Amino acid sequence: MPRSPRTLILGGARSGKSRHAEALVLEAARATDTKPVYIATYRPWGDDPEMDDRILRHQMRRGTAWDLVEAPVTLPDTLAAHADRPVLVDCLTLWLTNLLLDEAGIEGQIGRLLAALETRGVPAVLVANEVGLGLVPETPLGRRFRDEAGRLNQRVAAACERVVFIAAGLPLTLKDQGRA
Known part of the structure; x- marks a missing residue:
């Protein structure tokens, strides 16, 4: 189980970020005997078969082991609502895109996100693109x-x-304050 309640997974496209993050959250869920929550931030913007296929592959890989919550802009509230279960946020970059396109107050939303993370006692793993x-x-x-x-x-x-930074499927730890 990740000993750190909050983990950020960074990397480029197709680097293996989501797969690594999923493994961490599943491990935490097993250790706490809870079902993990997958918070998806993607918002469909129209006909995009490539993105639809990517989402389908992610869903098939995850199977039924997860509860899925879609939160394209309500990420801080969704994190707070699931504060007692391990969560995976995939991804912060799509959430930011939604905020930008909605012309939402980015600074305020980030502040709310950080406040929601601060109160967590169980693992939260967040994925973002570098x-x-x-x-x-x-x-x-x-x-x-x-x-x-x-x-x-x-x-x-x-x-x-x-x-953790992921490149070519390999994790490189950039910061680890949770290890003894």
Whole structure:
């Protein structure tokens, strides 16, 4: 079981972030004899067969071992509502996208997210994309997204006891304050 109540898993696309995060939460759920909660932040924006296929693959891999809650913008409230069970948030980057496109108060929402994380006594594993390692986006919205994602990742990493970067399916621990 992760000894740290809060873990942030970072990495690029198809790096193995979700699979690693799922394993951590399932281990915590077994240790506490509870069913884990999978908090999905994806919001369908129209016809996107590739994304639909990706979601289906994730669902098939998870099977029935999880309770699924969809929270494209209500992540802080959803985390608080499931404060007594191990949770996986997949992913913070999609949640941020939804907030940006809704023109929601990002700072306030991040503050609420951090407050919800602070009160947890059971593991929460959050997945986020590391978007700052690539090319500079061409558009102002793209650059704002990259910058907001970087700031979000920094704030969540500071609030987590454990931060892991995944590359090629391999975990690299960046921070671990939960180990004796």
